[in-house]
Amino acid sequence: MTEKSYGGAAPFRKQGKNLKNMEHKSLVNDKNLKTEREMAENDGELDKARVLRAGKIASQLREFVKQIVRPGVPLLEIAEKIESKTAELGGRPAFPVNLSINDVAAHYTPSHDDKTLAHGLLKVDFGVHVDGWIADTAMSFDLENSGENRKLIEAAEKALENAIKIVKSGARLRDIGREIQKTIEAHGAYPIINLSGHSVSHLDLHAGTTIPNYDNESSEIFDEGVYAIEPFATPGNGRVYDGKPSGIYELVSGRNVRSPIARRILDFITEEYYTLPFCSRWIVEKFGQSALFGLKQLEDNGNLHQFEQLIEVSHRNVAQAEHTIIIEKNKVEVTTR
Numbered sequence: 001m002t003e004k005s006y007g008g009a010a011p012f013r014k015q016g017k018n019l020k021n022m023e024h025k026s027l028v029n030d031k032n033l034k035t036e037r038e039m040a041e042n043d044g045e046l047d048k049a050r051v052l053r054a055g056k057i058a059s060q061l062r063e064f065v066k067q068i069v070r071p072g073v074p075l076l077e078i079a080e081k082i083e084s085k086t087a088e089l090g091g092r093p094a095f096p097v098n099l100s101i102n103d104v105a106a107h108y109t110p111s112h113d114d115k116t117l118a119h120g121l122l123k124v125d126f127g128v129h130v131d132g133w134i135a136d137t138a139m140s141f142d143l144e145n146s147g148e149n150r151k152l153i154e155a156a157e158k159a160l161e162n163a164i165k166i167v168k169s170g171a172r173l174r175d176i177g178r179e180i181q182k183t184i185e186a187h188g189a190y191p192i193i194n195l196s197g198h199s200v201s202h203l204d205l206h207a208g209t210t211i212p213n214y215d216n217e218s219s220e221i222f223d224e225g226v227y228a229i230e231p232f233a234t235p236g237n238g239r240v241y242d243g244k245p246s247g248i249y250e251l252v253s254g255r256n257v258r259s260p261i262a263r264r265i266l267d268f269i270t271e272e273y274y275t276l277p278f279c280s281r282w283i284v285e286k287f288g289q290s291a292l293f294g295l296k297q298l299e300d301n302g303n304l305h306q307f308e309q310l311i312e313v314s315h316r317n318v319a320q321a322e323h324t325i326i327i328e329k330n331k332v333e334v335t336t337r
């Protein structure tokens with residue numbers, strides 16, 4: 001799942017960090033190793049075994065996705081199959097499956113009553129977590145036999161591959177961005193410059209560092225850690241704007257809310273998803289359709305941030321590729337391949 005750059009830090013992160021003291025019992029399966037509280041506070045120390053396990057599940061899911069994505073299949077069916085396969089393989093969704101079509105670059109997930117059928121240039125962006133340790137990956141499909149779509153997909157995939165070849169501890173972020181831009185432009189397309197990759201940490205999908213998809217002239221370098229690299233290619237303008245609300249939310253504040261249904265939903269979210277993104281479809285599944293009103297109350301009360309769909313400004317098609325990597329001192333591993 002991508003990060004939109006607003007020209008500054010994303011406005012909701014800081015509040016999210018303060019949620020570290022809230023309870024989130026059921027996110028952590030293995031109680032023997034560490035208590036949940038210890039894990040939540042364990043910002044610095046990487047649990048590499050779990051990061052790799054999440055990546056391995058994501059990699060198996062990539063094969064599964066290739067089998068189930070066909071033109072005309074309902075997006076709702078694709079999302080539900082991926083999410084239940086995630087559980088079957090021993091992981092949990094790190095965020096709702098994003099199934100964005102054509103000029104929708106990112107942040108579309110089917111609603112509980114979605115009727116959209118797979119078509120056009122479809123991006124499948126999904127995440128897995130194992131006890132809060134995250135893998136984030138994406139792939140694109142041409143479902144209309146279009147030479148232009150295939151070219152865009154190749155551009156995004158090749159850009160990702162080239163970025164992975166040169167990324168390492170101490171490398172400058174701008175050099176990775178330049179490599180992505182250069183590769184995509186060599187395919188006759190443009191990178192989307194206000195979407196970026198991101199660092200990933202425990203229970204935190206967007207952990208502070210953004211990886212540009214162009215040379216942003218910053219002097220920032222890669223530290224050791226986990227990162228998702230995600231180039232987007234388009235023949236269009238190369239920027240996105242905020243479209244309609246997506247039905248994808250994240251918890252930003254545990255502040256008190258009066259309505260009993262909203263309170264129940266808030267407790268559920270805190271326990272099940274903590275600060276990881278979730279969607280209205282999951283809440284309706286649990287509480288029924290009346291829960292949509294509760295979600296609205298929580299959003300109005302400042303407990304939830306709802307993501308917008310991200311639309312390419314000139315309404316041209318967008319392709320995406322994404323993998324998660326672990327950077328260590330002298331080593332880089334792709335977890336989701």
Ligand SMILES: [Co+2]
Nearest residue numbers: 001002136228
């Ligand atoms: Co991502």
